[in-house]
Amino acid sequence: MTSTEQASTTRPMIEFRDVTKTYDGGQPAVDSLTMDIERGKITVFVGPSGCGKTTSLRMINRMVEPTSGRILLDGQDVAEQKAAELRRSMGYVMQSSGLMPHRTVLDNIATVPRLNGVARSTARARAKELLDVVGLAPELGRRYPGQLSGGQQQRVGVARALAADPPVLLMDEPFSAVDPVVRAELQSELIRLQRDLAKTIVFVTHDIDEATILGDRVAVFAVGGRLAQFADPEEILRAPVDDFVAGFVGRDRGFRHLSFQEGEDVTIHPIETIETGRLADPSVTVNSPWTLLVDAEGRPHGWVPEATRESVTSQADAVPGGSLYTRGDSLRRALDASLSSPSGLGVTVDDDGRVVGVVRAAEVFELIEAGRLDRGRANYNTAV
Amino acid sequence: MDYSSSNLFVQMGEWLSDPENWSGSRGIPMRIAEHLGYVGLTMLLALAIAVPLGLYVGHTGKGRVLIVSGVGILRALPTLGMVFLFALLFSRGVLPAVWALVLLAVPPVLSGIYAGVSSVNRTVVDAARSMGLTEWQILTRVELPNGLQVMLGGVRAGVLQVVATATVVAYAKADGLGVFLVEGTQINDNGRLFGGAVVIAAVAIAVDGVMALLQRFAISPGLRTTRPVARSQQESGRQEAVASAQGGTT
Ligand SMILES: Nc1ncnc2c1ncn2[C@@H]1O[C@H](COP(=O)(O)OP(=O)(O)O)[C@@H](O)[C@H]1O
Ligand SMILES: [Mg+2]
Numbered sequence: 001m002t003s004t005e006q007a008s009t010t011r012p013m014i015e016f017r018d019v020t021k022t023y024d025g026g027q028p029a030v031d032s033l034t035m036d037i038e039r040g041k042i043t044v045f046v047g048p049s050g051c052g053k054t055t056s057l058r059m060i061n062r063m064v065e066p067t068s069g070r071i072l073l074d075g076q077d078v079a080e081q082k083a084a085e086l087r088r089s090m091g092y093v094m095q096s097s098g099l100m101p102h103r104t105v106l107d108n109i110a111t112v113p114r115l116n117g118v119a120r121s122t123a124r125a126r127a128k129e130l131l132d133v134v135g136l137a138p139e140l141g142r143r144y145p146g147q148l149s150g151g152q153q154q155r156v157g158v159a160r161a162l163a164a165d166p167p168v169l170l171m172d173e174p175f176s177a178v179d180p181v182v183r184a185e186l187q188s189e190l191i192r193l194q195r196d197l198a199k200t201i202v203f204v205t206h207d208i209d210e211a212t213i214l215g216d217r218v219a220v221f222a223v224g225g226r227l228a229q230f231a232d233p234e235e236i237l238r239a240p241v242d243d244f245v246a247g248f249v250g251r252d253r254g255f256r257h258l259s260f261q262e263g264e265d266v267t268i269h270p271i272e273t274i275e276t277g278r279l280a281d282p283s284v285t286v287n288s289p290w291t292l293l294v295d296a297e298g299r300p301h302g303w304v305p306e307a308t309r310e311s312v313t314s315q316a317d318a319v320p321g322g323s324l325y326t327r328g329d330s331l332r333r334a335l336d337a338s339l340s341s342p343s344g345l346g347v348t349v350d351d352d353g354r355v356v357g358v359v360r361a362a363e364v365f366e367l368i369e370a371g372r373l374d375r376g377r378a379n380y381n382t383a384v
Numbered sequence: 385m386d387y388s389s390s391n392l393f394v395q396m397g398e399w400l401s402d403p404e405n406w407s408g409s410r411g412i413p414m415r416i417a418e419h420l421g422y423v424g425l426t427m428l429l430a431l432a433i434a435v436p437l438g439l440y441v442g443h444t445g446k447g448r449v450l451i452v453s454g455v456g457i458l459r460a461l462p463t464l465g466m467v468f469l470f471a472l473l474f475s476r477g478v479l480p481a482v483w484a485l486v487l488l489a490v491p492p493v494l495s496g497i498y499a500g501v502s503s504v505n506r507t508v509v510d511a512a513r514s515m516g517l518t519e520w521q522i523l524t525r526v527e528l529p530n531g532l533q534v535m536l537g538g539v540r541a542g543v544l545q546v547v548a549t550a551t552v553v554a555y556a557k558a559d560g561l562g563v564f565l566v567e568g569t570q571i572n573d574n575g576r577l578f579g580g581a582v583v584i585a586a587v588a589i590a591v592d593g594v595m596a597l598l599q600r601f602a603i604s605p606g607l608r609t610t611r612p613v614a615r616s617q618q619e620s621g622r623q624e625a626v627a628s629a630q631g632g633t634t
């Protein structure tokens with residue numbers, strides 16, 4: 001008994017073993033796929049449209065049957081399990097929410113627990129909790145899916161997939177149909193959720209940015225259902241294995257790669273500030289070319305240039321700032337903050353959004369260069 | 385019956401307003417009850433045949449061609465002709481007439497049920513299957529409630545046709561509202577003939593109204609609210625909060 005338990009905690013959650021799927025008479029949609037999907041991690045399938053991502057995903061819960069090969073879930077061949085039961089053990093979220101239009105949001109979320117025989121009142125109570133988990137107001141529970149926005153529907157879709165607390169979540173382009181602002185929000189909430197839940201998530205997307213943001217591991221699929229590269233997102237960006245992956249990852253990969261370089265070491269310089277309440281008083285002068293405007297809590301609200309101090313009498317007159325760099329965030333954020341700032345100084349804040357200082361683009365570049373040297377040395381060492 | 389005028393409408397009005405025609409076992413209320421009894425029996429049989437068949441074909445997609453051509457053939461059959469054919473082939477009495485009516489009711493009901501299942505958004509069905517609903521659960525908990533509007537439309541059309549055509553029973557047995565038509569023709573009583581026709585029309589309208597109400601109340605409110613609500617206050621509020629938390633502008 002103990003030996004199997006041990007085996008099941010160390011072995012991958014999902015194993016593809018030489019899996020091929022050929023739809024009627026065509027080219028293989030998935031070609032000899034062998035890969036291990038780690039327990040408790042987000043594994044992203046990414047690649048251009050039609051390269052077999054959805055097919056691969058749907059073979060896990062037997063919505064598609066492989067032509068040959070085996071898929072193991074926790075060591076068990078999925079083909080030997082009852083399809084309906086297997087599917088209930090995995091949450092499934094798709095691009096269009098697929099919510100049942102005739103049921104209220106709460107009843108939609110409660111679907112799988114109800115199928116598993118949980119009493120209606122218990123299932124609804126759990127559904128209410130989940131509304132909160134996915135960041136929806138309780139009163140939305142009584143609405144019907146048709147009365148929700150696209151982003152809200154996707155949240156309900158995620159809640160529904162989580163309802164029976166399955167160890168595995170399958171997500172097929174769940175955020176592709178919502179606008180970019182909502183998408184970014186949903187992505188960061190998924191990361192937040194995953195921190196607590198530690199589910200084994202298989203996430204399909206065609207967006208390399210989304211893949212590198214979310215994935216602990218990224219599988220790049222190429223046309224014809226070939227797995228081109230399966231690695232950490234950092235490695236995919238830094239060292240694409242072939243021209244296909246390099247081309248897919250795109251021109252900005254150098255910049256994207258900075259997301260994986262920690263900004264711990266970047267120097268934070270002090271900056272002179274002026275409080276919003278004191279702007280109207282002309283006797284308060286500023287003494288450096290760019291002075292940062294902050295409110296009483298120390299949160300940034302734009303810049304006051306020395307040259308035009310007299311004309312800035314309220315917050316509305318200040319020069320709008322660039323993006324913010326939260327201390328400790330990646331070098332990409334640090335670089336963006338400094339490059340987008342009108343003063344060339346990247347405003348740096350703590351976790352509560354209070355100003356702690358500024359970073360300079362030139363110094364961020366120095367760190368990038370230093371990192372490159374370190375990696376070069378490491379590669380040299382492993383090569384020797 | 386003696387009429388005060390030879391005008392068709394006057395005769396019809398006089399027949400309809402004669403209290404004698406509204407009482408007894410041969411009166412209008414009794415005939416309506418008989419008529420509706422036959423309609424009910426016919427519909428029970430038609431539903432028993434068409435609902436399982438329509439659900440099966442709609443859900444599995446198997447035998448779609450058979451259904452479409454079968455429905456076409458059934459629709460081409462003359463009901464009165466079938467009454468006589470069944471009477472000759474099988475038995476006397478009302479059953480041949482009822483079966484002929486069943487043949488009339490099956491096509492609209494069958495195509496309604498089939499179309500109802502087909503009308504359900506395939507994405508919703510796919511999502512339901514992916515979550516682990518069995519095929520039976522998909523049929524009963526997803527396809528049936530979501531296709532109900534269209535399905536009841538088919539049933540309603542069937543009921544309406546049967547109400548109007550159940551007069552054929554009178555050719556087999558002196559029952560139902562058809563009796564007024566048969567008698568009216570036989571004894572050349574135009575008041576009775578057209579009065580009877582008006583009663584049939586009124587009954588048809590009333591039954592259709594009841595069906596319409598049923599259709600209204602049987603449908604989930606979620607399927608009536610198609611109004612896509614713009615992003616709620618709450619969500620846009622959250623977005624702003626997140627946007628600023630995620631590195632908005634200084
Ligand atoms: N049900 C199906 N029947 C036939 N061909 C299919 C079916 N589903 C997908 N395909 C084909 O298989 C290939 C891979 O599709 P899919 O897995 O959906 O790719 P992706 O999700 O990466 O866009 C495509 O060429 C697609 O046309
Ligand atoms: Mg796809």
